[in-house]
Amino acid sequence: MQDKSLIYKRLYAWYESSRRVLPWRETEDPYYIWLSEVILQQTRVAQGMEYYLRFIARWPKVEDLAAAKEEEVLREWQGLGYYSRARNLHKAAQMIVESLKFKVERTFPQTFEEIRALPGIGDYTAGAIASFAYNLPYPAMDGNVYRVVARLMDIDEAFDTTAGKKLFHKRIEELLDRDNPRLFNSAIMEFGALYCTPVLGDACEACPLADICMGHAHGTAELLPVRKPRPKVRDRWFTYHIYLNDPYGKADRSTAGRLEMVNVFTLIRKRENPKDIWYHLYEFPCEESVSESGLSTEWSVLRQAKPVCELTHVLSHQRIHARFIIHKVQQMPEIPGTILIRWDDLDDFALSRLTLRALDTIQHKA
Ligand code: SF4
Known part of the structure; x- marks a missing residue:
């Protein structure tokens, strides 16, 4: 291991002069830090x-978030993807508020173990909250930190395997500045985000850590960190049915390049x-097929219907x-689990990103 005090000195000097001003780094409120990390x-x-x-x-306080409806939280989260994060955030807020009833003097979980026990919180987020909010000596290993550590110590073990995680965790534990974990975690994360980035270019030449970086010395920095091979991407085929009950025929007309959908259901x-x-x-009622060639009879018939958009x-x-197919009907079909809403009220529901993309395309089709 290189001289740790030298690493801290150089890293902190770089951080002081180059860091971004981010609101969640300017606060020690664990609720705000937790929100930002998730x-x-x-x-x-x-x-x-x-x-x-x-x-x-x-939702300025954790109590406000806990009191919200899950649907409101999902709606606010719309567009960020990975919706389980929003559901866990909401569930965890409710658990925190529930536990506050019994611990009147406490405002938020204050130990690494308590924070780690909340839904949706892994080692990284627990370490980030513990160190940023309470200055506790826990590392916060995000992708940027894995990259910096891999290069600084020339580690060619894949960081996303069980063995790799263990090794990286051991190394960062050794490197962690236990006198100032908040500053250490902030600085190394920011250094990875802004300076020791995936594509290095000629960054190493002027890097404050260049003379003590083993990856740079061995010429391996650009190849690090190593990850395990990615799993195969699975293809799925969805047909969405957009039923429009349009007694006044308004869905046929358009105004200023937008379909007019007032009073359309x-x-x-x-x-x-x-x-x-x-x-x-x-989302709109959807039928799924496991492969493009293995389409059901029903799908084959639908194939002849012209989709309004394909994404x-x-x-x-x-x-x-x-593919999205519009069906203009006098009477809505009975499809289990569906609800009838005004087209104009679609905005009130938490919709998948794909549905939003489709709506964007459809709405602007004159
Ligand atoms: S010398 Fe290059 S690889 Fe090493 S820490 Fe600096 S920027 Fe990263």
């Missing part, structure tokens, strides 16, 4: 900022499988091939 998982800072500011404006359905994507989000939607492990 929002920022799998999300860019610029996009996450908007959601963070909206959440704290709407449609059917939507909540996704109810907790093991599948978009759990508890709404490919890529998730981390799935690629959805979606």
